[in-house]
Amino acid sequence: MNRLPDQPSARGDAARQAPEGTLSTHTYHRRMDGVSREIRLVGRPTGRPGEELFEVAETTIPDPTDGHFLVRNAYFSVDPYMRPRVGDARAYVAPHTLGEAMSGGAVGRVAISRHPDFVEGEWVLHMLGWREWALSDGKYVWKVDPTVAPVSTALGVLGIPGFTAYYGLHEIGRLQPGETVFVSGASGAVGSAAGQMAKIAGCRALGCASSPEKVSWLRELGFDGVFDYREQPVQQALADLAPKGLDLYFDNVGGEHLEAAIGAMRNHGRIVACGVMSRYGDSEPSAPLNLFMVVTKRLRMEGFLISDHVDRFPGYVAAASQWVREGRLRYRETVIDGIENAPAAFAGALRGDSIGKMLVKVGPTEDS
Ligand SMILES: NC(=O)c1ccc[n+]([C@@H]2O[C@H](COP(=O)([O-])OP(=O)(O)OC[C@H]3O[C@@H](n4cnc5c(N)ncnc54)[C@H](OP(=O)(O)O)[C@@H]3O)[C@@H](O)[C@H]2O)c1
Missing domain, CATH: 3.40.50.720 (NAD(P)-binding Rossmann-like Domain)
Known part of the structure; x- marks a missing residue:
């Protein structure tokens, strides 16, 4: 098994070695069992996509090498553009590859960094999708300020x-x-x-x-x-x-x-x-x-x-953060808990079950 530095194998070790609520990468590491779950696309829809198109798979949490960092996701996003991607017809985005984890927006916290621009403990928005842990090289990643609003908003109103x-x-x-x-x-x-x-x-x-x-x-x-x-x-x-x-x-x-x-x-x-x-x-x-x-x-x-316009995204976030702070731009979220429920969230979003932004919560948002 791939091991992270200073990473005991069992959750019991975590409880003994790291005090509750300690904010450090060690807290993160000592609480994990080395397994990251992800949602893979395993079928193509014939009509309205259902939960049977996906499977929950287990993989090993990767070790970041130089120029990479590891993120523990807190939320990932369920979006309408994923509907054409699960089919096999080429739309404006290529179809998703069968057997691979779904890509898409996710927000999480840097757990280990070997990248010069990202520091452990920072919140980031990235596009590595439907998984509990993500290994990033820093491309298509934006830093998230957790003091403006809950970090989930980086996938919705501030995303x-x-x-x-x-x-x-x-x-x-x-x-x-x-x-x-x-x-x-x-x-x-x-x-x-x-x-x-x-x-x-x-x-x-x-x-x-x-x-x-x-x-x-x-x-x-x-x-x-x-x-x-x-x-x-x-x-x-x-x-x-x-x-x-x-x-x-x-x-x-x-x-x-x-x-x-x-x-x-x-x-x-x-x-x-x-x-x-x-x-x-x-x-x-x-x-x-x-x-x-x-x-x-x-x-x-x-x-x-x-x-086509992501260069303008940071400017938007700055302006919209002010509106959110002032209460002029409000939002609502429909949060589904647990990565295993992501396929149901996807099917539900296409049925119009959600109000506001549909999200799946897959990890902690607090410091423990
Ligand atoms: N052009 C771009 O770059 C870009 C980027 C992001 C999103 N989008 C598009 O923007 C749209 C909204 O995305 P979103 O992120 O807001 O999705 P969303 O949060 O899932 O909201 C979509 C809304 O569409 C409504 N809807 C679903 N099926 C419908 C139907 N048959 N007839 C009428 N309304 C229906 C639902 O509300 P009701 O239950 O009230 O019907 C739902 O609130 C989508 O078409 C998405 O593809 C485009």
Whole structure:
């Protein structure tokens, strides 16, 4: 077995040798049994992906060599972009390799560092995904300030989802104060941030979700107009809430929501094409039926991939941290405990079970 320096093999040793609550790498090491669990993709979906696509595997915690560091993960993220990745068709990201641990956003603490830029005890955001321990070479890693907000927010409102909302609204959507903005998938990680950021920018924010509880949370967040799209057709709701039309549509959903929004846009309105939650399971591409209205209304519709803009991410975190501190940007998390429950979390997120950011908790957030 791979051994870390000063690492006894049993948890009983930890209790004897390290006082409770001691903050040191030794505390981490002495409490671990040398095993790291990870979630591997072992099948391809034929329809909606289920838990049977994954297995929990055990592996040995790696030893970092020079230029590397070891992270003990506290949380990892379950994201919609993982849906196309578990299939075998090439989307904008390559399909995930069968038999390998799922990649994706995770936040954890440096346990052992042999890298000049990372110090033991620091919190980091990285992309090494669904595992308890991760070995990093420092690429695609951002430091996380645990004094701003709980470290889990580095995967949500202060992470890529929040940044996606910000970049989409301001850089792609060119949002102006006083405009009317509609956000679909508004109770999700991106949508909830987008609606609040539209308010911060001095706009009127409309949003929709699929249950009374989600709709009520949108009201709490300050959305000016909200509806349950399972209770009311989107087209009708938009006609009621925005009789003069929409200036900007932030599209997380595609399909019927997009079609209804095109119908509700003002001339020269803009559509930010962020994602197509309602269509990720489709085997055939589908389009809105009223695309000609994009022409007649002289709309601008622009898609984007936030991975093209990661150089702007630290600037976003600095600005959004201030909003979070001031209580102007709020968030909610659905946390599933235990790495073995990650497949269920993934299936649940695709069903729309989560409110706010869906996370899996896999390790300690405290100093012990
Ligand atoms: N372009 C980029 O670079 C980029 C980056 C990150 C995310 N995204 C996209 O942004 C979107 C939101 O991501 P997220 O991280 O916020 O995901 P999320 O937290 O899982 O939220 C997604 C929301 O979509 C809604 N939804 C699910 N199925 C739906 C359906 N059939 N019809 C209508 N609404 C549905 C769900 O709410 P309800 O229960 O209310 O339906 C859920 O709240 C996704 O499309 C994702 O792919 C794009």
